[in-house]
Amino acid sequence: MGSVLDRVESALEHALPRPDVAPAGLHDGMRYAVLGGGKRVRPLLTFAAGDIAGALPERLELAACAVECIHAYSLVHDDMPCMDDDVLRRGKPTVHVEFDEATALLVGDALQSLAFQMLVGAPVADDAATQVEMVRILAAASGSRGMAGGQAIDLANVGVMSISLPELEMMHIHKTGALIRAAVALGARCAGGLSPADLERLDSYAKCVGLAFQVVDDILDAEGTTASLGKTAGKDAAQNKPTYVTLMGADRAKEFAAQLRAEAHAAIAPFGTRGLRLGQLADFIVLRKF
């Protein structure tokens, strides 16, 4: 995982506009938001799925960076005062605190554009038709029926402790799940080797780890510390947000995460040893402490 992480960091560093290029303030903010922090779970998933497809690392870098830019933009906007109003992210002041709100708004906007630029600036797939499909996947995962829609549902739920588990799941399928599925789907399309059935298996895997990611996030928010997480702990309770922990209790939430981890492994079992990295990532997502 280490060498892939290094590769992703250096690809992001290279793909982001240089801080000495105008408008410097905006480019500074974009680099601040993306570089030097984060677990890079989505890029790692893109690389692991690409491994199975036999994709070239140069292509996977672009796809992974695109997904990470969408993720980073969503964090910048999500932390703003009109949303979660948070001051700490990845152990650093959030963008609107370090810069200002207007810069944070534009940093997020420009990172979204940059994500799409990354997918079309060079060949990321065997043919242009697949590249078009990859843009379609990322745009749908980011939009109102994907991540942005999940954020909207999340906001509407603040203070509403009475939502049902299926409603909570629906929110997370959009808010976190859509982009995690996209990370896997894009990696898998960077080379043409996979059958529709293989793509289906990878998508089942991605659905499980996407949901597991959120369940574990909820557990960590309830049980972790701000220092260990690098972001404000206990935020969900403070904001009266419904979570897997509030709806199921911590023990059942942990069982649920374990079950999702097992389902993720089962989905990729047919790939045998080729699925090793994906399996390790499922383990990491469920067992992580931050």
Add this chain to the structure above:
Amino acid sequence: MGSVLDRVESALEHALPRPDVAPAGLHDGMRYAVLGGGKRVRPLLTFAAGDIAGALPERLELAACAVECIHAYSLVHDDMPCMDDDVLRRGKPTVHVEFDEATALLVGDALQSLAFQMLVGAPVADDAATQVEMVRILAAASGSRGMAGGQAIDLANVGVMSISLPELEMMHIHKTGALIRAAVALGARCAGGLSPADLERLDSYAKCVGLAFQVVDDILDAEGTTASLGKTAGKDAAQNKPTYVTLMGADRAKEFAAQLRAEAHAAIAPFGTRGLRLGQLADFIVLRKF
């Protein structure tokens, strides 16, 4: 122009998520931001450029809607309290006033995603490689070296009355010009009929009308009324923003707009009568009163 406008309105109406589809609040806001207002200058330019290429209206609709969604998202974010803090747009309360700030933020974010979805949801060009190029054009025009970058430069200039004309022009080339050029470039690529020289001519035209658009905006902001504009008049002066009027005076700004109009006409003269609509749009952009 009337029938194209009707076509664009109905395409936007159709392409935006229905308000009864969840998340309803977000979809409501997206429709509010885009529908029922606006001069639709960019979609009209897309159609007029597509006319020259002999493009199918179904394709032009998608390209035009994509550009208009980017434009609409930029207005929603630009009006927010941390940016221009404006309460009136297209004769209606701005999105953050009608809904709330969080919704405005997400509406803008989701509209940007939707714009890219529109470019890849159906064939908008003769081949997938051109479609990839169209995504590249729109993403670059929207990002930190395009529209979002222009906004950042604009913000940095508030209260700075001493900037030079070239600096002002650089800001507008990004803030307004980039997306207007993209509107023309996308329309021209919806069919494969144009030579590189033709595309170059259209781009020269687009640069002139893009700049003229802003010069005239500055004149109208200084001389128009809130009622005639449908947005707050006199805003530039109130915010101490440098404009063509403050830097050149109103008379020279008007001469400059007339000159750009003439240059736009000259650029498309080789197209003869096929360029009729583009010529009419250049006239409209310079002679409009709102």
